[in-house]
Amino acid sequence: MEHPTVPRHEALDAAQRVPTPADLDTLSRQLGRPARDVVEIGARCVCGNPLVATTAPRLASGIPFPTTFYLTHPVITSAVSRLEAAGAMAEMTERLGRDEDLASAYTAAHHDYLAARQAIGARTGVGPVPEIDGVSAGGMPTRVKCLHVLVGHSLAAGPGVNPLGDEAIAGIAEWWTAEKCRCGGAWDTEAPVPDRDRSRHVRTQAEDPAAKKARRAAARQAGAQQDAAGEPGTAPAGGRP
Numbered sequence: 001m002e003h004p005t006v007p008r009h010e011a012l013d014a015a016q017r018v019p020t021p022a023d024l025d026t027l028s029r030q031l032g033r034p035a036r037d038v039v040e041i042g043a044r045c046v047c048g049n050p051l052v053a054t055t056a057p058r059l060a061s062g063i064p065f066p067t068t069f070y071l072t073h074p075v076i077t078s079a080v081s082r083l084e085a086a087g088a089m090a091e092m093t094e095r096l097g098r099d100e101d102l103a104s105a106y107t108a109a110h111h112d113y114l115a116a117r118q119a120i121g122a123r124t125g126v127g128p129v130p131e132i133d134g135v136s137a138g139g140m141p142t143r144v145k146c147l148h149v150l151v152g153h154s155l156a157a158g159p160g161v162n163p164l165g166d167e168a169i170a171g172i173a174e175w176w177t178a179e180k181c182r183c184g185g186a187w188d189t190e191a192p193v194p195d196r197d198r199s200r201h202v203r204t205q206a207e208d209p210a211a212k213k214a215r216r217a218a219a220r221q222a223g224a225q226q227d228a229a230g231e232p233g234t235a236p237a238g239g240r241p
């Protein structure tokens with residue numbers, strides 16, 4: 001079985017992954033809320049707009065965050081939700097139970113996800129996050145719990161890494177394909193950017209070091225108990241926007 005220590009492939013090169021201020025504004029508009037703890041862009045539309053936000057494996061609050069690749073493009077997130085509503089996850093999970101080749105490829109995808117997250121933690125200065133060692137997202141390696149997570153991984157890794165993410169992308173071809181820009185009208189480009197949440201920053205600045213340390217430890221403990229694919233505070237478990 002393959003246990004890569006570096007991701008096998010990444011869709012974008014280092015320069016393309018750097019989030020510009022305009023990218024961060026676009027992400028916030030796509031999500032309808034401030035984009036936080038985004039360290040890279042995981043995948044882009046042919047026009048350059050972000051499709052996937054890459055989130056730090058540990059949030060600024062100290063909470064470990066296993067869902068590294070977060071699908072943000074409204075056209076893709078809606079299309080993937082339609083697949084989920086049509087029962088794709090149960091069907092895929094059932095197939096994983098009887099198709100050894102698929103199960104093996106999906107386990108390799110799980111290890112690639114972990115390797116990618118570790119590489120991102122290293123190159124962005126976040127460092128190791130032992131609380132989520134061995135924990136990927138989306139139900140990997142044995143189940144399918146969130147197709148948005150798998151599609152986010154497939155888009156960030158490129159084709160051939162996550163078999164079920166690739167399958168889901170093929171399944172939404174009616175609404176979105178990698179070759180064609182579907183950004184027009186997908187979100188309001190004129191609306192004010194959802195406000196950045198500055199309260200945490202302000203509070204951290206004013207806090208005394210001992211209190212800060214205690215709060216971070218509590219946050220870590222809380223985070224370790226969370227569902228592997230959930231996003232703290234803003235979205236239901238499942239890692240979707």
Ligand SMILES: [Zn+2]
Binds near residue numbers: 047049183184
């Ligand atoms: Zn586009």
